[in-house]
Amino acid sequence: MTLAGHRQLTGAFSTEALCARILERHRDVVRVQKPRVAIANLARIIEATLKLSNRQGFHATSLRDLSEASGISMGGLYSCFDNKTTLLLMILGEVSATVSEVLGAPPEEVVASPSAHLRWLVDTHVRLTEAMQPWFAFAYMEAKSFPSNARRMAVDSEAATEEIFADVLRRGVANGDFEISDITLTASLIKPLLQDWYVKRAKYRRRNTTIAAYVDAVCAIVEAAVARRRASLPGVSLERLGPEWR
Amino acid sequence: MTLAGHRQLTGAFSTEALCARILERHRDVVRVQKPRVAIANLARIIEATLKLSNRQGFHATSLRDLSEASGISMGGLYSCFDNKTTLLLMILGEVSATVSEVLGAPPEEVVASPSAHLRWLVDTHVRLTEAMQPWFAFAYMEAKSFPSNARRMAVDSEAATEEIFADVLRRGVANGDFEISDITLTASLIKPLLQDWYVKRAKYRRRNTTIAAYVDAVCAIVEAAVARRRASLPGVSLERLGPEWR
DNA sequence: ATAATAAAAGCGAGCGCTCGCTCTAAAAAG
DNA sequence: CTTTTTAGAGCGAGCGCTCGCTTTTATTAT
Structure with missing residues (x-):
């Protein structure tokens, strides 16, 4: 990925674009089959994770908080990652x-x-x-x-x-x-x-x-x-x- | 407190000296009566807190971890502070x-x-x-x-x-x-x-x-x-x- | 000095609760 | 119909915190 020519960073670094790259890197762990659905869910989950964690810390953010904030159920969360640490590693x-x-x-x-x-x-x-x-x-x-x-x-x-x-x-x-x-x-x-x-x-x-x-x-x-x-x-x-x- | 004339910072900023000041500031919350005992216990507790928290984070450090690392029982911890947040505030x-x-x-x-x-x-x-x-x-x-x-x-x-x-x-x-x-x-x-x-x-x-x-x-x-x-x-x-x- | 007594400090099993995580039944999609 | 996704009740573990009890220390009486 090169940035030359991009007038706006916001396009190339939208949550969706970043989550598409995360999905590539973690195909084996994401159990949702359709990429469109997987990316959309990852985006909602990660957006909620960043929002809550930057306020109260990742460790203090429970998966129930995350479920409510993202609008995705517990089961839905666990079809996008296999455990909470993986979610951290995806972002890092x-x-x-x-x-x-x-x-x-x-x-x-x-x-x-x-x-x-x-x-x-x-x-x-x-x-x-x-x-x-x-x-x-x-x-x-x-x-x-x-x-x-x-x-x-x-x-x-x-x-x-x-x-x-x-x-x-x-x-x-x-x-x-x-x-x-x-x-x-x-x-x-x-x-x-x-x-x-x-x-x-x-x-x-x-x-x-x-x-x-x-x-x-x-x-x-x-x-x-x-x-x-x-x-x-x-x-x-x-x-x-x-x-x-x- | 002025520092002029102190050759070594280590004396003025020893854990004990700092804990003595913490005790002054939190007399109402520390239930141990004798200052000498209270300061000694606070020192052991805070040393353990800093050690464990700087490795794994304060939130991830349980009071049982803290009890084991400091050699002070659960009850002993709670005679030096009223809840975990107070311990954090003492240090900050x-x-x-x-x-x-x-x-x-x-x-x-x-x-x-x-x-x-x-x-x-x-x-x-x-x-x-x-x-x-x-x-x-x-x-x-x-x-x-x-x-x-x-x-x-x-x-x-x-x-x-x-x-x-x-x-x-x-x-x-x-x-x-x-x-x-x-x-x-x-x-x-x-x-x-x-x-x-x-x-x-x-x-x-x-x-x-x-x-x-x-x-x-x-x-x-x-x-x-x-x-x-x-x-x-x-x-x-x-x-x-x-x-x-x- | 020693024994008796009171006060202080220390202990840790156990309480209610929330955590990360699982699993099945139902809904939605194709 | 089959396949994929979702929902959320439920599980054991571990959390912060409490409380009845024991041990240590200080004081007083003998």
Whole structure:
């Protein structure tokens, strides 16, 4: 899946489109035969799961809650998955697959310049997580407290994203665009800047912060952090604190 | 409580010291009479709660698990709190009280200079969250999925911390040390840089990242982001992406 | 010192309830 | 008619929480 040419993310990342991909990945476990029915039911179930879980947590969301919120009976739920953990894995799997596919396919015109690539990564990451906000919030909050394979999936996915950033930083240092003392650590610190958009979405919505403003702010910080330093900056004192803090 | 003069955070932020403050705040609910006994039991209970909850989540940690891990019977648990939610609130309350007390009391020599104050805030925040790492990880992970008063507490605490940073940034802009286009947004983005240290502590431990290196990296990014810009930086291309992404 | 007594703390089986999950009878679709 | 889907009562396990009882600790009387 490539995103080039899509004017709107909402089409390519609609619940139905994502659930169609989930169905492909979990054919063996979904007992509903007709794909149309299966996708429609999965969509209602997952929409309800994301809504309830992002409010009260996945573990605290019972299958009876889920049944009522989705309008699908207990039996109906269990013809779409074999147990509650599988439902979790369906969502986590779709998130990590999508993020690696999207971020792993930068447009040609961008890969030539590390700084353009960096800006593209920030912009694309924020817009992707906006289009799939409940999915990302869910994956972020629930990954910790679940089975080891799910945790490994989350950690691996995070590490992969970080490595994409590290690669670009490395290339920027190599061609002289960037000046970075610790590439791994810098790449690590870019991630939380991006994650804040969907983890604390409610706060930014309350403040009417636009995506464009957020992307610009993150880009400004990242670009300042990786920029070649021309001379020591005036007005910023670098003196250390007393020894009791070190 | 002020921290000035403490060589080690470990003393002032030991589980016992924190539990003594929790006992003060929840005298009415703790049915154990003697403070020494109450504090000792609270310490064992909360240590077990943090350990188990940070592995599997608070909701998934049963009181039987907690009883076994702490070596205190079911009845014993319920003489230290009246219900499971209160146990959660005890921990969240202690975290938010501590962070506002510590960050709200900067040493005199620091408040004069916004850049020194900023550096002190970053350093102190990271070292405080290191000293109370399981507490902060718990508060961060569990605040979302719990009762509305607990959520409000967490949101308020976060907002207060952010406001402390925004104040310093504002003063730095006022006296000409800093140049910032959107102070609120910049303050918002400093927080996740600090939170990453305790939210993803395992990753940094695996990589042998030291606190000093982390603090320096965050300070470098923050200082670059707020620094007065002398001229447009070379080597960093700022061109925008195609219209399909905007 | 020792024994008697009162107060405090600790214990854990058991209560009512909800959980994840199953299964069969009925409805709907083809 | 056959096949597929749905409905929702029911199951055992495990939950948060309680309460009657035992053990420990502190105080007083001898």
